[in-house]
Amino acid sequence: MNKPIILFGGQSYEHEISIVSAIALYQALTSQCVFVFLSGDRRFYLIDLMDMKADYFASGRYKKAPELFLARGGFVRKGFFGYAPIDGDEVVNVSHGADGEDGKLAALFEFYGVRYVGPRLEASVLSFNKHYTKFLASAAGVKTLPYEIIKRGDKIKTPCPFILKPLRLGSSIGISVVKSEADLPFALDAAFEFDNEAIVEPFITNVREYNLAGCFAGGEWKLSIIEEPKKREVLDFDQKYLDFTRDKKPAAAALPVGVAESMRETFKRVYNHGFAGSLIRCDFFVIDGEVVLNEINPIPGSLANYLFDNYEEIINALIASLPERRDITVTYNYIHSIRSAKGKL
């Protein structure tokens, strides 16, 4: 039986959300796991299960936990006889936002040969940047809202009402609905506090929004129910935060069969564009009966465990069917051949 390493934290605006996510997973999973925390200054710590409480991190007490280092093959810990691997197997990445979702951790895992659940490097970079997500959707043949990308000082062409988001953040941070010109200065400040670029999309009043999570694991699709999340205009940080920790599975949304089927097909098209190895959540709009991709969450809050019945089975199936790395064997054929043709190089 494998012992997954749940990795959370990171240098990101979603650091706290990641802590809450990991605690929710700690409560949801019955199998033995190891918890590794990535602090805001990018040190790894091995966390005792007894310490999986938000205040342990907020108070800074985690600094007394054993520090870990990432080395070839996985996490190591300093012992009497040098550095030794920790007791744990595949990493499950629940570091939301920067570090975890922007591709940095994926790159580290690839580089050091660590098997992990989570978006791969390309998928991370594309889904972390809302502009590139549009490209990905377009390549996958999936419809999204029209948009424009702006920098500070650019004139916005989209008419009000519109929604303004920092280009590279999740969890609703820095997002505003601009109903009239008067809302704009605050919205711009909020967005540009977090990024140098922002995306503008039309805000559609009373649009229905739906969440669908899932993965392809063990040779088959494991899709969640489709949830229609309760919302205010935009889910804010506090609300999402509390949302992850709920313990009741929501009811499936009442959707016409055709629309639900189309949403599942759209999910699969997105997932097939690079998300193998991860459990993602897609947020969709339904506009005039048509499914429109709003966002891809490649590491959804608490890994969307509350949307599934047999969650633990799914995570285990995913771990058992992670994409194989395509290792490259380096040779020196050219240097040898040129050397023999040219004499000593």
Next chain:
Amino acid sequence: MNKPIILFGGQSYEHEISIVSAIALYQALTSQCVFVFLSGDRRFYLIDLMDMKADYFASGRYKKAPELFLARGGFVRKGFFGYAPIDGDEVVNVSHGADGEDGKLAALFEFYGVRYVGPRLEASVLSFNKHYTKFLASAAGVKTLPYEIIKRGDKIKTPCPFILKPLRLGSSIGISVVKSEADLPFALDAAFEFDNEAIVEPFITNVREYNLAGCFAGGEWKLSIIEEPKKREVLDFDQKYLDFTRDKKPAAAALPVGVAESMRETFKRVYNHGFAGSLIRCDFFVIDGEVVLNEINPIPGSLANYLFDNYEEIINALIASLPERRDITVTYNYIHSIRSAKGKL
């Protein structure tokens, strides 16, 4: 005076090219540098200047060099009193292909807070994948050839002659010109040996190809001459390999002033889409007087030193004006506020 760390090698099909590149830089740069080699099994080694010869690597003798480790702040080396930083400053990334150009090393440097010359994470991922390069070009308003992306077994719609390339490789590896159906089986085998996806583009007979390298450093554009590289139909590996080591600056291509100016403007548009901090080379076609982007080389062979007169100045200016990291300070405001609202979390 800074002492740059030239990093080369990596687990990639272009491992050997990177070695030749680094040797060319060793010969071209007069200022003091440190050379760090990344072996095919992803160990870092500190290379003595006397050992900067291709055979030192091809023979495996590098394994006796001191091993380095990447830690917070930079490379460290084991000494009598634990691990100590090596004597060197910013990294100059000349690891071509996977690891160096696919975003893995960029991610490591960002994560560990290492200042470096080379493409950033997003720019790496986008330029390494020839499909995403099309997206980047389209976002930058830059013209490219029409294309299709294929997997093994897909029917190709583009009529012959066309050029078939693995989706994620540089240095002409696995590239074929398919003049008629008869060439296809070999071309497919060649491309799919290196990737699971390939890109098909029309092959334009007698098209003129041009290289332009440069960067934005010290507040101004530093652009190379425009070179029209000598070529057979497609530059092959051996030819490129030898090309990096040449020591004569080529003549500037004879181009109408307007076309040359348009090429420089196109270069800047590409560069401004995420390449700050790197010195890149763009390969262009000129078709009916119009500039068309063929490829972006975010780490060109031997960093294109042979295309510049005042190369060392440019590299130093680039090092002195690297993009600032946008470090995030993690706070625990939400956990504290929720904790006080809800009682102990």
